[in-house]
Each structure stands twice: as structure tokens, then as C-alpha cells.
Amino acid sequence: MLPAAESLNRRIAEQIPVTAHMGLRITAWDGEWLRMDAPLTANRNDKGTAFAGSLVSLATLAGWALITLQVEARQGAATVAVYHSEIDYRRPVKGDFQALCRFPEADQAEDFWRQLTVSGKGRLSMTVRIEQEGEERARLCAAYAVTLIGTSG
Amino acid sequence: MLPAAESLNRRIAEQIPVTAHMGLRITAWDGEWLRMDAPLTANRNDKGTAFAGSLVSLATLAGWALITLQVEARQGAATVAVYHSEIDYRRPVKGDFQALCRFPEADQAEDFWRQLTVSGKGRLSMTVRIEQEGEERARLCAAYAVTLIGTSG
Numbered sequence: 001m002l003p004a005a006e007s008l009n010r011r012i013a014e015q016i017p018v019t020a021h022m023g024l025r026i027t028a029w030d031g032e033w034l035r036m037d038a039p040l041t042a043n044r045n046d047k048g049t050a051f052a053g054s055l056v057s058l059a060t061l062a063g064w065a066l067i068t069l070q071v072e073a074r075q076g077a078a079t080v081a082v083y084h085s086e087i088d089y090r091r092p093v094k095g096d097f098q099a100l101c102r103f104p105e106a107d108q109a110e111d112f113w114r115q116l117t118v119s120g121k122g123r124l125s126m127t128v129r130i131e132q133e134g135e136e137r138a139r140l141c142a143a144y145a146v147t148l149i150g151t152s153g
Numbered sequence: 154m155l156p157a158a159e160s161l162n163r164r165i166a167e168q169i170p171v172t173a174h175m176g177l178r179i180t181a182w183d184g185e186w187l188r189m190d191a192p193l194t195a196n197r198n199d200k201g202t203a204f205a206g207s208l209v210s211l212a213t214l215a216g217w218a219l220i221t222l223q224v225e226a227r228q229g230a231a232t233v234a235v236y237h238s239e240i241d242y243r244r245p246v247k248g249d250f251q252a253l254c255r256f257p258e259a260d261q262a263e264d265f266w267r268q269l270t271v272s273g274k275g276r277l278s279m280t281v282r283i284e285q286e287g288e289e290r291a292r293l294c295a296a297y298a299v300t301l302i303g304t305s306g
Binding site for chain 2: 011012015016017018019021022042043044045046047051052053054056057058060061064079081082083084085086087088089090092
């Protein structure tokens with residue numbers, strides 16, 4: 001895993017305390033794909049399966065982490081905030097689970113990078129899969145707003 | 154607040170441990186409107202505002218709680234599970250926050266009660282507002298599947 005992801009894991013655990021209670025952390029990041037894991041035990045619900053709030057938190061945070069890592073690597077410090085999302089809970093999650101997402105292909109992200117370079121702001125949508133044992137259990141589509149910090153200096 | 158909501162608060166805290174870390178609890182339930190509160194401190198993010206995952210967890214759980222209370226009051230024990238949701242994060246939440254929702258009017262819920270009576274299963278969509286200091290900050294639309302338990306006895 002690239003060192004930037006280890007550093008981001010520490011920031012997430014310190015700055016978003018709920019994620020530490022949920023046990024959410026990036027477990028793979030190769031510059032293209034990001035994986036974030038969560039244990040069932042801390043996230044169980046009344047049915048003994050994963051709490052919907054934990055699933056949507058994991059997926060939203062995974063998309064946020066992927067964009068944060070990509071933008072920080074290319075453009076420096078930025079604020080990333082989700083402003084809309086939609087999720088399908090397809091099957092109950094009965095064990096530890098993972099979110100998987102990939103940064104959009106270069107041609108799809110071209111407008112985003114252009115906006116960010118020109119205005120310091122950009123918007124990007126991400127699809128995040130949630131899997132248990134390699135099978136998809138939920139899918140999130142989320143839209144994020146990005147603002148570069150301190151680029152005028 | 155009606156006693157059924159106190160009892161449901163205890164079940165939520167015991168059976169969905171993440172909600173206890175988030176400090177989510179029903180604070181008003183009059184048989185029509187339900188309010189669920191959350192403190193900012195436990196739910197803060199890297200920007201010092203409320204974590205998106207906490208907002209969507211609160212709203213999803215509030216809709217779930219409202220349906221659970223209504224179905225248990227009218228039909229007895231049931232399993233309630235969210236299967237789809239969509240959320241707009243409209244403005245950052247900078248203080249303690251609340252979810253507010255109301256059961257659909259009788260004519261809108263008529264099909265739901267009929268399905269439930271006939272087949273023991275029904276589906277219902279809810280809108281949940283998230284407010285801070287009386288102002289809307291986010292809005293969730295979520296769809297839930299309900300299955301009655303042990304009605305054959």
C-alpha cells in the first residue's frame with residue numbers, strides 16, 4: 001500500500017472518531033484502486049447483519065478517501081465533501097465487508113482536473129461497491145465537491 | 154414521548170452498537186412525528202462539521218424507527234430493512250442535529266397496510282429531514298421492506 005494511504009488512515013481515525021468505532025480503514029491503495037475494510041462485529045444490527053448506516057458510511061468514506069488521495073498527489077491540500085449520494089442495499093452482509101472503488105478513467109476525469117486547475121474547485125461522481133467474500137452486497141453512487149486549499153501562495 | 158419509543162431506544166442501543174457511539178436516540182414520538190437526536194461532538198469530521206456517514210445513519214435509522222413503531226403498534230413484531238436511499242447534503246451541520254419524519258397520511262399508506270395484512274410483507278418510502286437549529290441541512294428519501302414475524306400463530 002502506498003504510504004499516503006497509511007497517513008490518511010491516521011488522519012481519518014483522529015479527525016472522524018466514529019470511523020474508529022466502526023473499524024473503517026484503508027487496506028489497499030495502489031494509485032488506482034482503493035479498498036477500505038470494516039469488521040461485522042462492531043457494525044452489527046438488530047438482525048445480526050451489517051447496519052445500513054455502517055455500509056453507507058464505509059462506502060461514502062471510501063469514495064472520499066480515493067478522491068482525497070488523488071487530489072493531494074496531483075494538486076496538494078484540498079477540502080473534499082460529499083453533497084449527494086444514492087445507495088442500493090442488494091443483499092444482507094453477514095460477515096466482514098469491504099468497499100472497493102477506482103478513480104475514473106483519464107478521459108472521464110479530464111473535466112474535473114481542468115475545473116480544479118482553472119478555478120480551484122471541481123465536482124466528481126464515484127461508484128463504490130461493497131462486497132462480502134468477493135460478492136457485491138451494496139452499491140453507492142456519490143457526488144463530491146473538491147476545493148483546493150492555499151493554492152494562491 | 155410514548156413508552157414504545159423508550160423501549161425501542163433501549164433495543165437500538167443494545168442491538169446496533171454503532172448507534173450508541175454516535176449518541177443516536179429517539180427524543181420525541183407522539184404516534185405521528187418522530188424526532189431522533191445526535192450530538193456533534195461524537196460525530197465530527199475532519200472539517201469540524203458532522204460526518205456525512207453519521208447524518209445518513211441518523212436519517213436512515215429514524216425512518217426505520219418510525220416504521221418499526223407504527224407496524225409494531227398495529228400489527229405486532231416485524232423485520233424492517235432499508236433497501237434503497239438517496240440523500241442530499243444541503244449545508245454543513247455545525248452543531249447538534251436532529252432527524253424528523255412523519256408517517257405517510259392514511260391514504261398514502263393504505264396500500265402498504267393492505268399488502269402487509271394480505272401477504273405479511275409490504276414496502277414503504279419515507280422522507281426524513283435533518284435539521285440543525287430548526288433549519289434543514291440534509292434530506293433523505295429511503296425505501297424499506299417490512300416482513301411480519303410469527304403472524305401464523
